[in-house]
Amino acid sequence: MHLEKTRRRGSELEDAILDAAWQVLIELGYAGFTYEAIAARAGTSRPVLYRRWPQRDDLLLATLTRFWWSKPVELPDTGSLRDDVIGFLRNANSARAHILTMISVQLMDYFRASGTNFSELRDKLRVQNRPNSLETMLTRAVERGELPDRPRPDRVVSLPFDLLRHEMLMTMRPVPDDVITGIVDEVWLPLLNS
Amino acid sequence: MHLEKTRRRGSELEDAILDAAWQVLIELGYAGFTYEAIAARAGTSRPVLYRRWPQRDDLLLATLTRFWWSKPVELPDTGSLRDDVIGFLRNANSARAHILTMISVQLMDYFRASGTNFSELRDKLRVQNRPNSLETMLTRAVERGELPDRPRPDRVVSLPFDLLRHEMLMTMRPVPDDVITGIVDEVWLPLLNS
DNA sequence: GCCTTAAGATACGGAGCTGTATCTAACGTT
DNA sequence: AACGTTAGATACAGCTCCGTATCTTAAGGC
Incomplete structure (x- = not known):
């Protein structure tokens, strides 16, 4: 039984939460960027989020910082x-x-x-x-x-x-x-x- | 007694509501653009707004339409x-x-x-x-x-x-x-x- | 002056989010 | 194996806004 972990901890959990926050932000915008929606999407509960980011701004900033430069724009060199x-x-x-x-x-x-x-x-x-x-x-x-x-x-x-x-x-x-x-x-x- | 009217009607009321809606939009943004806030600002009650604009979109569109062209851009004719x-x-x-x-x-x-x-x-x-x-x-x-x-x-x-x-x-x-x-x-x- | 219309007040249940508290059980450490 | 940490579930009161229903009474037309 219990071959797979049922609880994430530390950075594993934190990554999952920020991923969820990013998805929520993309899909629902700032209006939908609630602790409730993010916790649900991450498969955890609001208190877990509040422990890490007491203010919504903290969570937003953490999310943006993480994904800001995730896709750098490539510069082609075609000769034209x-x-x-x-x-x-x-x-x-x-x-x-x-x-x-x-x-x-x-x-x-x-x-x-x-x-x-x-x-x-x-x-x-x-x-x-x-x-x-x-x-x-x-x-x-x-x-x-x-x-x-x-x-x-x-x-x-x-x-x-x-x-x-x-x-x-x-x-x-x-x-x-x-x-x-x-x-x-x-x-x-x-x-x-x- | 009662030299001044205590109730506005028709377009007078409507103008006052749209003025209030515009102010609310400017000050609080779309997030604060609620029937509650607008009715309060206009000194009336939510049902009065609902009777005219059943959807929030209707009210928003009416507000924007009213003020969008309030300052038309003049086209000069200088010869150059x-x-x-x-x-x-x-x-x-x-x-x-x-x-x-x-x-x-x-x-x-x-x-x-x-x-x-x-x-x-x-x-x-x-x-x-x-x-x-x-x-x-x-x-x-x-x-x-x-x-x-x-x-x-x-x-x-x-x-x-x-x-x-x-x-x-x-x-x-x-x-x-x-x-x-x-x-x-x-x-x-x-x-x-x- | 009467009568229809509608303004405005108030109340209601419901939905969703907030921030906190409490409890349990799983996890990592030693 | 015992222990401290903390994830995750749940509950709570509080708040704002929603949409609608009801009632009164002021306004304006006739």
């Missing part, structure tokens, strides 16, 4: 600027869509209360010394002779990612592929070549 | 495309900033709960047959011979407004003027002339 940026935007779309939606839903109250905003949070969370992906792509394209070597405003460089993020925020869904190609082919590449 | 669009973005910035911030802060929960999103809400609230302002500006510029008469993708036409909105969402503050001129001079005008 267009394929690079489209691939990059696709990766960002699939990897970041959930998290961005989450942030927009969950952290607005925090922003309002603290007086900070989205931009500042991004700056805080940005990995140190991480080269800007779009900048990297442009540098490569210039080296290949695909583009003239001329200075470009930050606003121009970051344009495709800003437009992707705008679309994500507006629809709160994964962005269709034709939006991505539209951003690149109708806006960014013509602008770079102007 | 650049001055037109910069003036327009400035007007939008001052007229829309607080309402857009409100929406982004307060309604994310609603969007998640209802499965709708910001784009769909905009479509619902958009005034019928209202000519697109940027489209109008471009048409004027073409008529003046400022721009060649050639078809332009919707994404290109709406670009400056999308970037302004993106900036508003990211910072949740009125946008500095150099951002507006940057959007126009570094991105839109070069793209239109490419």
Whole structure:
């Protein structure tokens, strides 16, 4: 009898709880992010959660911290600027869509209360010394002779990612592929070549 | 005795309720947007609200509809495309900033709960047959011979407004003027002339 | 001045979440 | 094998909001 453990302890239990909290947050949003729902999903009881995270903010912060960088966006290197940026935007779309939606839903109250905003949070969370992906792509394209070597405003460089993020925020869904190609082919590449 | 009315009726009452609903939404967000809070703020009782708006969505939509277009964005006509669009973005910035911030802060929960999103809400609230302002500006510029008469993708036409909105969402503050001129001079005008 | 309408007060049961307390039994340690 | 720790179950009072029902009485039309 009892070949399998019936009770988890320590970090095993804690991991299971944070996994459950993450799922609840994704599925139900902040409104459904209750001790009750999370305990039920984790197969435990509320007192277990209260012992570890007395405030809901503690639990939310622990959950976000754990999953924030779980899916880094990959930067492709195809030998073509267009394929690079489209691939990059696709990766960002699939990897970041959930998290961005989450942030927009969950952290607005925090922003309002603290007086900070989205931009500042991004700056805080940005990995140190991480080269800007779009900048990297442009540098490569210039080296290949695909583009003239001329200075470009930050606003121009970051344009495709800003437009992707705008679309994500507006629809709160994964962005269709034709939006991505539209951003690149109708806006960014013509602008770079102007 | 009783020189003043003690009971409001019809549209007078309805206006007072929607005013109260708007205040509650601004101050407490969607989470606090309850029949209870709104009735209390309006100095009436919940049944009065239920008689008019059986669902909370009805009440929310009525409230948003009432205040969405309370400050229409003016479209300047200066004889120059650049001055037109910069003036327009400035007007939008001052007229829309607080309402857009409100929406982004307060309604994310609603969007998640209802499965709708910001784009769909905009479509619902958009005034019928209202000519697109940027489209109008471009048409004027073409008529003046400022721009060649050639078809332009919707994404290109709406670009400056999308970037302004993106900036508003990211910072949740009125946008500095150099951002507006940057959007126009570094991105839109070069793209239109490419 | 009468009469219909509807505002506003109050009450009700129900649902869901909160935060805490209590008890048991499974777990890891020694 | 004994022991201290703590997971997990359960219970509790309290709170807010829900949706509806009932009753009164003020307002406005005729």
